Amino acid sequence: MHAASDDVGLIRRMWAGWSWFWFTPADPTPLCFMRIVVGLLTLYVHVAYTFDLEAFFGPKGWCDQTESNLTRRELPHLRVRWDWTEENYYFRMPLDKRQRNLVRDLMFNILKSPEPDRVLMFMHSLGLAGNERDELLRYLRDMPTDKAERDASLQALLDEKLPEEEKSLLPKFFLRQTTLESRQSFAAEAKRFQDLLPAGKDDRRILVQLLLDTSPIDWQAFQDFVRNLQGMSPAERDEFMAYFMTWAIPKSVTHTVGMSQFSPWFHVTDLRILWLLHGLHILAIIAFLVGWQTRVSNVLTWFVGLAYIHRAQPYLFGQDTMMNLAHFYLMFSPCGARWSVDRWLERKRAQERGEQAPPVRPSISAGFVIRVFQVQYCFMYMSAGLSKLKGPSWWNGTALFGCLNNPEFSPMHMSLYRDFVRWMCEHRIAFELFNTGVVVFTLLLEIAFPFVVWTRLRPVVVACAILLHMGIAILMGLNIFSMYMFALLLAWFPPATINNVFGWDDACVEQS
Amino acid sequence: MNEPSADPGRGDFSNPDRAAIIGLVVTAAGGVLGAPFRTNDPPGYVSVAAMAVIVFGLIVTGIGIARKPRSIPGLLLGAGASALAWLGCHVAWDSYHLLTGVMTAVALVASLVLLMPRTGRRLFVSGLVAFHFCGVMASITSPAPQSWISLWSWTTLFRPHLVFCYTNNAYQFYSPEPGPANLLWFCIEGHDGRKAWFKIPRKPETRLDPLGVEYFRRLSITESANQNYSLAAVPQQALDRRYQAVQQIPMHPEIPTQSQYRLPQDNVRRWIASYVRHVGQMYGGAEKVKSIRLYRVMHQPLDVGMFRAGEDPFAKWTYLPYFLGEYDVDGNLNDPYDPTLFWLVPIVRKTPSLAGIARQKGAPVEVDNYLARHAGSDPFEEDTDARSK
DSSP states (O other), X not given: OHHHHHHHHHHHHHHHHHHHHHHOOBOSXXXXXXXXXXXXXXXXXXXXXXXXXXXXHSTTSSSOHHHHHHHHHHXXXXXXOSSSOOOOOOOOXXXXXXXXXXXXXXXXXXXXXXXXXXXXXXHHHHHTTTHHHHHHHHHHHHSOSSHHHHXXXXXXXXXXXXXXXXXXTSOHHHHTOOSHHHHHHHHHHHHHHHHTSOSSHHHHHHHXXXXXXXXXXXXHHHHHHHHHHHTSOHHXXXXXXXXXXXXXXXXXXXXXXXXXXXXXXXXXXXXXHHHHXXXXXXXXXXXXXXXXXXXXXXXXXXXXXXXXXXHOGGGOOHHHHHHHHXXXXXTTSOTTSSSSHHHHHHHHHHHHTTSOOOOOOOBHHHHHHHHHHHHHHHHHHHHHHHHHTTSHHHHHTOHHHHHHTOTTTSOTTSHHHHHHHHHHHHOHHHHHHHHHHHHHHHHHXXXXXXXXXXXXXXXXXXXXXXXXXXXXXXXXXXXXXHHHHHHHHXXXXXXXXXXXXXXXXXXXXXXX | OOOOOSSTTSOBOOOOOHHHHHHHHHHHHHHHHHGGGOSSSOOOHHHHHHHHHHHHHHHHHHHHHHHSTTBHHHHHHHHHHHHHHHHHSOTTOTHHHHHHHHHHHHHHHHHHHHHSOHHHHHHHHHHHHHHHHHHHHHHHHOSSSOOHHHHHIIIIIIHHHHHHHTOOOOOOTTOSOOOOEEEEEEEEEETTSOEEEEEESOTXXXXXXXXXXXXXXXXXXXXXXXXXXXXXXXXXXXXXXXXHTTTTSOOOTTSOGXXXXXXXXXXXXXXXXXXXXXXXXXXXXXXXXXXXXXXXXEEOOOOHHHXXXXXXXXXXXXXXXXXXXXXXXXSOBSOTTOTTTTBBOOEEEOOHHHHTOOOOTTOOOOEEEHHHHHHTSOTTOTTTBGGGO
C-alpha cells in the first residue's frame, strides 16, 4: 500500500518538476531582443541572396528545377528491416546515364527477342567460363556490325579445316566445341546474343566494356533481374524501370520516397515572378524584424526561410540551420511583446482611449520557448563536442591548425594573418600552447556546456561560448553563423541584463 | 457573452475575429478563381493570380487567429481556409499541397488541444517536445557509424517532421577532423576550339556581400561535389585504365594511389550534371559550347614544415584537381571510360628534395602542370582564366 502511494508521489513530483521546467511563466524580453537580432541577420541573409537569385533559384540555376523536383518527389529512403534478413542482392545499375540506357536497352532487347530464355541460358554458361567470358565478349564486340558480313565470318568458323593460325585468334570458348553440331549451336547462340548488342560501334564498345567490368555476382544478378522483369506485365515493367533507371535501385527496397519539402522555387519558371516573390519575402522579414503583426509575420518568415532552404540543399551551411531554428522556435513565443510595432500600436490605441497600455507580463509560452532554445543548444554543443572525439587531430592538438591554415576559410590572403601563422610555426612552444590550448578549450566547452550551464557557472560558460564563436567568426570567416549562435545564446541571458542596456520604460512588470 | 474561463489557457467558443472570416472568404474566392484551371497544363496567369489571392486570404485568416488565438471557431476557420487553399492550388505546385495540408492539420489539432483541460494540454505539448527532441537525437546519431535504432527511427519515424522543419542537422561541425576545402574548376571549350576556365569559389571576387555569405554558399556547392564512395581499394578496371594514360598524365608521386581515385556518389553525379548544365548556359549553351571538363580541386593546406620553408599557401602545387569528367552542355558524360576519370591529375612541384637543389626560402616553385596538358589549357594563365575578363 505504502509502495503504491510512494510511486504515485514520485510520479507527481516528477510531473511537478517537469511542469516547472517547461511551463513556468517567464519574461519574454530575451525573446523580443532575439527577434530583433535574428530579424536583422535573416534580412541580411536574404538580401545577400539577391546577388545570386537566378543562379541559385532560377529554373536553370546551379541545382536546376528539374533535378531538384526529381529529388523532392522521388529520392529513395532505404527500408530498415525489423528482422535479420538481408535485402536480396539486386543488379547494380551503372552510375552513368548513357551506360544505364545501354543496359536497359540490352535488358529490353533480351525480353523482346523470340527466345529470351535461351539468351539467358547462354549468358549463364558464359558466366561460368571465367576469363573466357571476357575473351568471347571482346570477340563479339569486334565482329562486323553488318549482319551479312557477321554471318559470313561466323560461317567461316564452322569450317572444320580452319587453318591453325586463324584458330589461334578465336576465343577458347568456341574452340572447346569439338563437334560440328556443337560449334553450329554455339555460333547460333553467339549470333543471337550479338544481335542484342547496339548497332553503333561506340555504344557497343561502352556496353561490352561494362559487361567486361561486371563481376560474376553482378553477371548472375543481371540475369536474375531480367528474369524478374520477364514476370511483370508491360505496365508494371515500365513503372518499375522508370524508377530504377533514375535511382539505380528498385522501389521495393525503399521505405518511402521523396522529401517533405515545399518552395515556390520548385515551381516558378518566370523570372519576373521569381524577383517579385523575392521582394515580398524580404518585406515579410522586415515585418517580422519590426514586429508588425508579429505572430503572422513570424510564421511567414519561417516559411520564407524554409522556401529557400528546401530548394537549395547544396548551397546550405551551418548558418541556415541556426537561422531556421531561431525562427521555428520563436514562432511559438510572444517575441513581439516588446520593441515592436505591435506594442507601439497597442500603447497608442490605449493612449487614444485615455488608458494605460496593459503591461508586458511573464508568459508560459515565453518560458517554454526559452527552455526549448536552451535544450536545443545543449544538444548542439554535446553533439559537436562528442563527435570531435572521433578525430585524431582533436586528440593531438592540431585540429585548430587544420582550420587556421585552410586558405579558403581563413583570411590567408591577408599578409598580416599569413605572417602570424608563419611566426607561430617558427616558434614551437607558442604553436603548441596556442593550438592545444584552443583545442582543449573547445572540447571542454562543448562537452561540459550541457551540464555546467544549469549551475551557477552559467555566466562563465556563456561568456566562453561567445569567445568560441568570436574566434570562429574572425579566423574562419563564418560571421553570420557565429552571430546566429550569439543570438541563440540570448536564451541564457537574464532579462535584467538586457533591460539594463535596452530597457527604456517598457520592461516586464514581474521578473520571473 | 462568454463567461470568463476558470482555466485561462483553455480555448473558448467565442466568435472568431472578423479577419478570420474575411480570410476564409478570400481564400475560397482564390480557390474558385483557380479551380477551372486546375489541370495538368502548366499554370497560366489566372492560376498565378488565384494563388496570390489564396496566399493573401491565408495571411488575413492568420491575422484573425493571432488576434483571438483561443477562439476554437477561429482555428476551425483557419483549418477550413488551409483546406480550401489545398484544393485551390494548381496541380503543378504540388509542394504547396504539403504545406497547406500541414497547416490544416495543425489548425485542427490546435483546436482539439484547446478543448483539453490544462493538464491534458501540458501532457500533449510534453509529448510533442519529447517527440521533437527524440528526432533531434536521431538526427545527431544517424550519420555512420550509427545504431540500428537511430537508423530505423530516423528513416521511419522522424524524417518527415525533421525534413519539413529542417531540424535534421547532426551538428557535427569540424568532426571528425577539419578537412581541406574543395573548389570546382570548369574548363569550357567552345566550338571554335578556344578554352576558358570558370572557377568557384574564389576570393575576393565571389565575396559579393561584406560578410561573405554568398562566398560560403559557393563553397557549399563545391563541398556537395565531394561526397565519395569509400572504397576498400581502387577497382582493378579503373586502375588498368589509368595505367593506359600514365605516360601522358603520370600518377602523383607524393600521394598514395588509393588516395588518387575518388568515385563520387550517385546523387553527387546528378548534381554535377546540373552544375555543368548551369555553366554551359552561362557560356551560351549548345550554340557556343562544345564540351565542359570539370575538376574538383582540393586546396591542400600547408603543413607546419611548409610554412616554415616559406611556401605560398596559394602555390599552384597546393591544388589537387580530381577529374570529374568531360560533359556536353546537357550534362551528359562524353566518355565514361576516360582513363583519367575520377583520378587526380597532378600538379607536381619540382621540389628541392627531388631535384637535390637548395631553394631560397620563399622563392617561387616550378611545377609540372599536368592539368594544363590534360585540359589542353592552363588554368593559371591570365588569358584563359575567367577572373581576368
